[in-house]
Amino acid sequence: MAKENPAKEQAAKDKRRWRVSRRGFLIGLGVVGGGLALGWRFGLPAARLGIANGLEEGGAPGGAEVSPDLWFEVNPDNTVSLYLMKVEMGQGVHTALAQLAAEELELPFENLQVIPASTARGIEDGFGTGGSTTISSLFTPLREGAATLRLMLQAKAAEKWSVEPDNLVAMNGSFFKQANPEETMTYAEAAQGVSDWEIPKDKPELKGIREFAVIGQPMQRVDFTEKLTGRAVYGYDARVDGMLYGAVARPPRFTATLKQASEGTARAVKGVVDVVIEDDFAGVVATSRGAAYRGLEALELDWDLGETYQQADIDALTQVRPGEGVVVQKEGRVAAKLKSATSIRAEYHSPMAAHAHLEPQAALVEVRSDRVIAQVSTQSPQLVRDEIAEALKRKKEDVEVTATYLGGGFGRRLNVEVAVEAARLSQAIGKPVHIGWNRSEEFRHGYVRPPTHSVLEAALDETGKIQAIRHELASGDVAFPFLPAFLSTIFGADFGAWRGGRFHYEGIENREVLSQRVKLPLKTGWWRGLGLLANTFAIESFMDELAHASGQDALEFRLRHLSASDHNQRLKRVLESAAEAAAWGTTLAEGRAHGIACSTDTKTVCAQVAEVSIEESKVRVHKITTAIDPGLIVNPDGVKAQTQGAIVFGLSSTFFEKLTIQDSQFAPQNFDTYPLITMKETPEIEVILRQSGEEPFGMGEPPLGPVAAAVANAVFALTGQRLRSLPLTLS
Structure with missing residues (x-):
């Protein structure tokens, strides 16, 4: 048997231990990014592996300025701080993530x-x-x-x-002895004075769904008080001492490029501090916006x-060229079946749309000699950093x-x-600068x-089945x-564009x-749901057309084309629940x-039933009844709020939102020419979980997916009237 090396054994032991010098207790989790073809998911490593990686880096868990880790901190008052890189933009994720952490x-x-983490900590x-x-x-x-x-x-x-x-039980932020439950020690007391922490040898055993006490409960949002009292800081609110305001020259058309720039009389304008002109860039810094x-x-x-481009040019470009697409779903012998039968065909259109968020993008950046500090209204802090x-x-x-x-x-x-x-x-000027775009x-x-x-075609058999x-x-x-x-060469077709475009029947x-x-010839990109709204509008409208053409009830027609798979049975349940x-x-x-x-x-599977009438030659939606199955529900209130918000967002696009161009310029410049849905037009929304x-x-x-089609x-x-173009307009 080989003789053990004491020095090597001690070194290995030291790697499993964690020395911290700062007040309290910090724990880092390495969460590995694992980009996948159709999504961006974090890998699911054991937490102890992430901690070990942090230890290998040496010193980072002790409070180094930069560490690619997720942090917990146990505070002297027995609270625990959770530093999250995921961004809160009204969707309630900070609350749901806090529930996950509090549970375990x-x-x-x-x-x-x-606490929102910076790129130096998250x-x-x-x-x-x-x-x-x-x-x-x-x-x-x-x-x-x-x-x-x-x-x-513990x-x-x-x-x-x-x-x-094993003789201790954790409960409500404290430990107690099983033999003497009256004797307790808080987490803060357990951490007090400790500078040497040992990692558990095994991956922790997590609670089962029946053991959850926090997950699944309708918790009040963690950002509720800040937003209620006006203390919440948005990008437009960011301030530091000595801050100045900036504005940047923008092209008069989306096809234009800057050939030459000079200061003109800008420095003579009251409040202007400096003018910055570079090869492709011209900006002004002043004491006020x-x-x-x-x-x-x-x-x-x-x-x-x-x-020069007009809207007609965009419309002409956005046309299906039969047979030229990249195949993103293929089951069976579609071409042969369509050729041998009489088919039904329909076309659907959706226009360009703006994001129309209430707060335009904004950033406060301070460039120092040794580092750059930025507060930004962004969904992707790391991308902004890069x-x-x-x-x-x-x-x-x-x-x-x-x-x-x-x-x-x-x-x-996501890209600001x-x-x-x-x-x-x-x-350029050596001072912090805040820029907030105007509307x-x-x-x-x-x-945009x-x-x-979309062009859809189908053939039905003699019983009315597709x-x-x-x-x-x-x-x-x-x-x-x-x-x-x-990647565009590899994929051929933009996976964001065909999101929601595959058949789930x-x-x-x-x-x-x-x-x-x-x-x-213009910039297009991410939009809530990507292609989900437009593609679902096309597919689900067409399913309705097929049901009508074959004299079948629209609900029964859909149910008839579902399989016995788990996914399709979940879809069946939400269809039946909403109906x-x-x-x-x-x-x-x-x-x-x-x-x-x-x-x-x-x-996630979702079904919606819309109840409508026609008033003064316009469509009025009285109620949307929706049933949704998002798997395990972490916060029921959050799920309901997200469902309601997505439906309202979808209804706005269904009836109002259309972005057009004229002379290589986007026509709308504000909400007076780009209307959104109002409370008056918003229907009752019933959500069944x-x-x-x-x-x-x-x-x-x-x-967001089903609302326009419903x-x-x-x-x-x-x-x-069969309305096949968004926004919906009665003839």
């Missing part, structure tokens, strides 16, 4: 403090907060981290009491206007970005220009939802503009989807009708 910590929910979250993946991606790693922290504290409590850890914009107007700018570092030729670790609260995100804040603009101005800039210079065109079905869709880019160019043996990439709650098939008040639609997205499984799925976007189908049931 055995900590009262009110004792957990959520996990390496390459994609950011989007894609309805926050809760599902962190469900296991966050609970593992919390359980590991609890076990490490070991120290046992050591102080000179008992075995108004002065900065007035200074901007005084610059002398020469633009190359580029080509862009600032590249623009200023700095190391990434010298740039610290913290995401503020967001006044709406919807994908627009404002942070680099503020950074360039700050570097016109947001409408005219951001990226691309237009779409023999074969095909969906060909054409869309501008959604994800490709923000990804390495080689597994009872149809022959089904095929082809997606075509449309290259447009039952809405009294589908019963006689409604005169002048009213129902329409139904369903969708699946990020494994159906829970299944032991893990949560996506929630922020799935309820309304359009109800309009057809009432009027006989």
Whole structure:
């Protein structure tokens, strides 16, 4: 037997131990990014592996300025701080994530403090907060981290009491002895004076669904008080002493480029402090935002206007070219079946749309000699950090970005220009600079939802069952503009564009989807749900057309084409739940009708029934009844709120939102020419929650899918008019 090496054994032991010198107790979790073809999910490593990785780096857990870890901190008052890189933009994820942590910590929910992490402290979250993946991606790693922290504290409590850890029970942020329950020690007391922590040898055992006491409960949002009292800091609110305001020259058309710039009379404008002109960039810094914009107007700018495009050009480009798409779904022999039978065909369109969030993008950046500090309204702090570092030729670790609260995100804040603009101005003048876009800039210079065109064709057998079905869709880019160019060659079709475009009716043996990439002369990109709304509108409207053509009830027609798979049975349950709650098939008040639609997205299934009437030649929606199954429900109130918000968002697009261009310019510049839905037009929304499984799925976007189709189908049931273009307009 080989002789043991004491020095090597001690070194290995030291690697498993963690020495901290700062007050309290910190624990780091390495959460590995694992990009996947159709989504951005964090890997699910054991928490102890992440901790070991942190130890290997040496010193980071002791409070180093930069660490790619997720942090817990036990405070002297027996609260625990949870530092989250995921961004809160109204969707309630900070609350749900806090529930996950509190559950495994055995900590009262009110004792957990959520703190937005900066890029110097939080996990390496390459994609950011989007894609309805926050809760599902962190469900296991966050609970593992919390359980590991609890076990490490329990070991120290046992050591102080000179008992075995198994003799202790954790409850409400304290440990007590099983033999003497009246003797307790808080987590803070267990951590007090300890500088040497040992990692549990085994991966922590997590609670089962039947043991949950915090998960599944309707907890009050952790940001409630801040927002109620006005203390919440949004990007537009960010302030530091000595801060100045910036404004940047923008092209008069989306095809224009800056040829030449000079100061003109900008420096003579009251309040203007400096003018910054670089090769492709011109900006003004002033003591107020108004002065900065007035200074901007005084610059002398020469633009190359580029080509001129009209809306008709965009419409002509966004057309399906039969047979040219990339196959993204193929089951059975669609071509042969369609060729041998009489088919039904229909086309559907959706326009460009703005994000129209209430808070335009904003950033406060201070460029110092040794580091850059930024507060930004962004969904992706790490991406902003990387862009600032590249623009200023700095190391990434010298740039610290913290995401503020967001006044709406919807994908627009995954890629923001404002942070680099503020950074360039700050570097030029040596002072912190705040830039907040105005409403016109947001409408005219951001990226937009691309237009779409869908062509659907199907053949029915003599019983009215679908023999074969095909969906060909054409869309501008959604994800490709923000990804390495080689990926567009690999994928061929933008996976964001065909999101929601595949058939989820597994009872149809022959089904095929082809997606075509449309290259447009303007910036398109992320938008809430990506292609989900437009594609579901097309598919679910077409399913309704097929049901009507074959004389079948729209609900029964859908149910008939579902299989016995778990996914399709979940879809069946939400369809039946929504229909039952809405009294589908019963006689409604005169002048009213129902329409139904369903969708699946990020494994979440959703069905909606719309009740509509026609008043003064316009469609009025009285009620949306929705049933949704997002897997395991972490916070029922949060799920209901997200469902209601997504439906309202979808209704706004269903009836009002349409972005057009004229002379290579976006026509709308404010809400007077780009109206949104108002409270007056918002219907009653009933949400039925159906829970299944032991893990949560996506929630922020799935309820958006069916709403436009449900309304359009109800309009057809009432009027006989088949509306195939968004926004819906009666002829």
